[in-house]
Amino acid sequence: MMQRMACFEKIAACRDGAIVVATYTAAFEWHRVDPNPLNFVSVGAMGQASSHALGLAIGLPDQKIIVLDGDGSLLMNLSALTTIANAAPENLVHFVVENGTYEANGGHPIPAQGRADFAGMAAAAGYAEAHSYEGLNQFAADLPDLLSAPGPVFAALKVESGDAPPLNYDYEWLHSANRRREFKDAVRPLLKD
């Protein structure tokens, strides 16, 4: 088992200008690790981070798009796996932080906790690559390849639940329409025409 923050620190070190779409607890923790105008917060309707990431990947085909999904979130939008696989964006890397719980809502277990094979689901849906990691050293070693391989690439990151210092959930920031406008402003220089 890994720690989520440690995984995020590794991803941040390899980010190289990528847009990062993160959801719920991952969004707060990612923002703490790597605050950046190109961080997109996907909340409001659980599970939609990967679909937002797909839209960004289609709209910005020359830009690397990283999504930091949760296991509970992915379960709520599992159909996105086949949609993403069918669209086949080469610039999309889909990380699922697998802690087995709905951490932001009391730590209740997800269905099939510890039994569901998320990388297996992504592979079966048709992702170009799908991996699962339990050790940080192996994840760190493979990360450059995960980020450079033609996507869509999927990686389940098995992490401990509740491993990070307590978060202050700033819901006004999280749900602000202005936050979306700021993200759009940050994306504008990346547009080619």
Place this chain on the structure above:
Amino acid sequence: MTTALAGPSGAGIIDALKQARVSHVAALPDITTSAGLLWPLSSDDELHLIRLSKEDEGVSICAALSYCDRRAVVLMQQTGLMDSLNNIRAVGCEYQQPICMIVGLLGKEPDRSPTDSASLGVRIVEPVLDAMEIDHILIEGPEDVAKLPPAIDFAYLRSRPMVALIGRRVET
């Protein structure tokens, strides 16, 4: 003797989308729009079709494309609209994103308004949209297609959601 009421032209809707500078259509099949609109769309050289597995994915995809200065619409049936309401509420209404949706009204009688339909699933659509303060237009005959480009333009100008309801089967 009764005369069949004409539905909107699929080619006309495609032209209207292009007139509104729409570049992407995210869709799930709906029998009201399948033959006249979705099949022609799927082979159109200018409009990019994104095949969805579930309708609410399309709401997020269209929002994300708007960040990239790309206009998109979600094409679906009213059952998919109902299934997507939470995402539309969050992304379209609260986060103020221009989510444009074309929604086939399965089961609507050609000669009745949606609110007069015998079908509950059809009858509730406009009141639900009104309750969510979502702009909507009704496209029934060929002449109604002209409403679509300005409705899409307005949605993007004001960054708010919009629904175009298709009240009769789209003609090939």
